[in-house]
Amino acid sequence: MSENVISVDNLSKKYIIAHQQEGGSRYSYKALRDVIADGAKSFAKTFIKPAGKKPNPAREEFWALKDVSFEIKEGEVIGVIGRNGAGKSTLLKVLSRITEPTNGRIAINGRIASLLEVGTGFHPELTGRENIYLNGSVLGMSRVEIKNRFDEIVAFAEVERFLDTPVKRYSSGMYVRLAFSVAAHLEPEILIVDEVLAVGDSAFQKKCLGKMGDVATKEGRTVLFVSHSMQAIAQLTKRCILLSKGNVQFDGNTGKAVQLYLAGQKEDSEAQGAYQAPDSKTGNYVAWAKVHTSEGEGIHCWGKPITFEFALHIDKPHESLWFSFQIVSALQQPICIFWFYEPQASFHRESGTFVIRCEIPKLRLYMGSYTLTTWFSERRSETLLENLRQICEFEVSMHNFERVDYPWQSDECTYLEDAIWNTVE
Numbered sequence: 001m002s003e004n005v006i007s008v009d010n011l012s013k014k015y016i017i018a019h020q021q022e023g024g025s026r027y028s029y030k031a032l033r034d035v036i037a038d039g040a041k042s043f044a045k046t047f048i049k050p051a052g053k054k055p056n057p058a059r060e061e062f063w064a065l066k067d068v069s070f071e072i073k074e075g076e077v078i079g080v081i082g083r084n085g086a087g088k089s090t091l092l093k094v095l096s097r098i099t100e101p102t103n104g105r106i107a108i109n110g111r112i113a114s115l116l117e118v119g120t121g122f123h124p125e126l127t128g129r130e131n132i133y134l135n136g137s138v139l140g141m142s143r144v145e146i147k148n149r150f151d152e153i154v155a156f157a158e159v160e161r162f163l164d165t166p167v168k169r170y171s172s173g174m175y176v177r178l179a180f181s182v183a184a185h186l187e188p189e190i191l192i193v194d195e196v197l198a199v200g201d202s203a204f205q206k207k208c209l210g211k212m213g214d215v216a217t218k219e220g221r222t223v224l225f226v227s228h229s230m231q232a233i234a235q236l237t238k239r240c241i242l243l244s245k246g247n248v249q250f251d252g253n254t255g256k257a258v259q260l261y262l263a264g265q266k267e268d269s270e271a272q273g274a275y276q277a278p279d280s281k282t283g284n285y286v287a288w289a290k291v292h293t294s295e296g297e298g299i300h301c302w303g304k305p306i307t308f309e310f311a312l313h314i315d316k317p318h319e320s321l322w323f324s325f326q327i328v329s330a331l332q333q334p335i336c337i338f339w340f341y342e343p344q345a346s347f348h349r350e351s352g353t354f355v356i357r358c359e360i361p362k363l364r365l366y367m368g369s370y371t372l373t374t375w376f377s378e379r380r381s382e383t384l385l386e387n388l389r390q391i392c393e394f395e396v397s398m399h400n401f402e403r404v405d406y407p408w409q410s411d412e413c414t415y416l417e418d419a420i421w422n423t424v425e
Contacts, residue, residue: 003109005190005222006072006095011104013065013090013246064090066246068104074189077216077223079233079254081261082243088226091243092116092192095224110189110222111140115179124168128159128178131167135182149185156211157181177204184211191215192224209236230258230397231367255397258367259299262395275372275391285376285386287311287353291394298394300363308338308358308392310374314351320380323356328390330369340421341379359420365396 065087072078080088093099095106096114122131132153136146154160157177159170167175183191193212209232215221227233233240233254240257242250250257275289288311294304312323326337338358371393376386 003074004071004107005074005109006070007105007107008071008095009069009105011065011068011091011094011106012063012102013087013094013099014102015062015064017060017062063246065094065101068243068246068248070241070248070251072222072224074222075216075220076239077212077225077237079237079240079257080224080226080243081228081230081233081240081257082249085245086243087246088243089116089194090246092194092224092226096192108190112190112192113139113183113186113188114192114194115176115183116192116194122167122175122179125166127166128157128163128170131178132182135179136186139183139186139188141186146186149187153178153181153185156185156207173201173204180208180211184208184215187219188221190222190224194226195228205232212236230262234258234367234397258397259295262299262397275388285313286374286388287313289372289374289388289392291372291392293394295397300394300396302367302396303362303364306360306363308360308372309355310357311353311355312376313353317350318378318380319349320378322377322379323375325358325372325374327365328371328373330371334373335365335370338421357422359422361420363396367396369393369395 068087068091080091082088090099092114093116094101095108096112096116098114098116123134126134132150133143133146137143154163157174157180159174159178162170162174167178170178180193183193191212193208212223212225213236216223223236225233225236237254239252240250240254241248242257242261250260274291275286277284277287290309291298291300292307292309293300294306295301300306308325310323310325314321322339322341324337324339327335329335340356340358371390372388374386374388374391375384377384
C-alpha cells in the first residue's frame with residue numbers, strides 16, 4: 001500500500017488587507033512632523049487605552065485558506081480546481097514552502113519541484129544552460145545527476161539554439177518550456193504545476209500533459225496540477241480537490257468535482273439550458289427553448305440521453321414552415337444540425353403555441369461548453385423568419401475518464417440518425 005507523501009491537517013493562511021480610508025489619497029503628501037505626530041498618537045493609544053481598542057477600518061483579515069485537510073499518496077495525480085480567489089495558488093505556495101501557513105500542520109515526504117509562475121527559480125542574467133544547473137542544484141540534485149539528464153531537458157524544451165542566451169531575452173513560452181522541462185526531468189518525488197502551462201501553445205500543453213502522465217504512471221511520482229481547463233484535468237487526473245473560498249468543497253472523483261465546479265460557476269447566472277423570449281419582442285416564433293441534460297442544471301454526461309424542447313408560436317400556419325437547430329461549441333464552431341419538417345404537423349394547419357421535442361439517445365461531444373442556434377423559415381419562399389444564436393448554454397462532462405472512441409472514430413456514428421422528433425400538443 002502506498003504511503004502518504006503529503007499530509008495536510010487544518011491548514012490555514014491569513015493575510016491582512018489594507019484599505020484606503022475615506023478622504024485619503026494614495027499619493028497624499030506627509031511631512032516629517034505628521035509622521036512623528038501619528039507615531040506619538042499610536043504609542044499613546046497603545047499604553048493609555050489598551051483595553052477597549054477598536055478595530056482598524058483600514059485593515060481587514062482575509063483567510064485565503066481555512067481549515068484545509070487532505071492526504072496524498074505516492075504516485076497519485078491530483079487536480080486542484082476552483083474559481084479565481086478560491087485559494088489554489090496559496091495552497092501550492094504553502095506546500096512549496098514559499099510562504100508560511102498561519103495555522104495547521106503539513107508533512108511532506110520527498111523533494112518538491114514547483115512551477116508556479118513564468119520564470120520561477122530562474123536568474124534572468126544567466127543563460128539557459130546555467131539556469132538548468134542552478135535550478136537542479138536548488139532542487140537538491142548533484143552536478144553529475146543534472147549532467148546525465150541535460151540532453152533530455154534541452155531536447156524536451158526545444159531551446160537548443162538559445163541555450164547560451166540569457167533567459168531575460170527568452171519569450172514567456174520559452175521560459176515555460178525550459179522551466180517545466182527542468183522540473184519534470186530532475187526526478188523530484190513531488191511535481192507541483194500551476195496554471196502556468198496556459199502560457200504555452202497547444203502542442204506544448206499536450207506534450208506537458210503526456211509528460212506529467214508518464215511521471216506519475218511510469219515513474220511513480222506524485223503530481224499536483226492546477227488548471228482552469230476541465231478537459232486537461234479530466235485527461236490527467238482521477239481525483240480532484242475542489243476549493244471554494246479557502247475551504248475544501250469536495251475531495252474525490254474528478255467527474256463529480258468537475259460537475260460541482262461547473263454548477264458553481266453558473267449559480268449566480270441565469271438559468272442554464274433554457275431560453276425565454278423577451279416580452280417586449282413582437283413577432284417571435286420561438287417562445288421558449290429548454291435543454292434537458294442528463295445531470296440537470298445544464299450539465300450533461302458524455303454518451304447519455306439528452307432532450308431539446310422548443311415552443312413555437314404560430315400566428316399564420318403554413319405547410320412549408322421549417323424549423324432547425326444547431327449545436328455550437330464555445331469557439332463558435334458548428335457541431336451538428338437537426339431539421340424538423342413534418343407536413344402533417346399541427347402547426348402547419350392551425351395557429352397557437354406548439355411544443356416540439358428532439359430526443360437523442362446518446363449525445364457524444366467533447367467536454368466543454370455548448371450553445372444552440374435556431375432557424376425558423378418558410379421553405380417555399382426561402383424566407384428566414386427568425387434566427388436565434390447562443391441560447392440554452394449547457395456543459396458536457398465525463399464520468400469515465402478512460403480513453404474512449406468518439407463516434408467519428410468508429411462505425412457507430414448514429415447519434416444524428418437516432419434523433420427522435422415529436423410534437424407535443
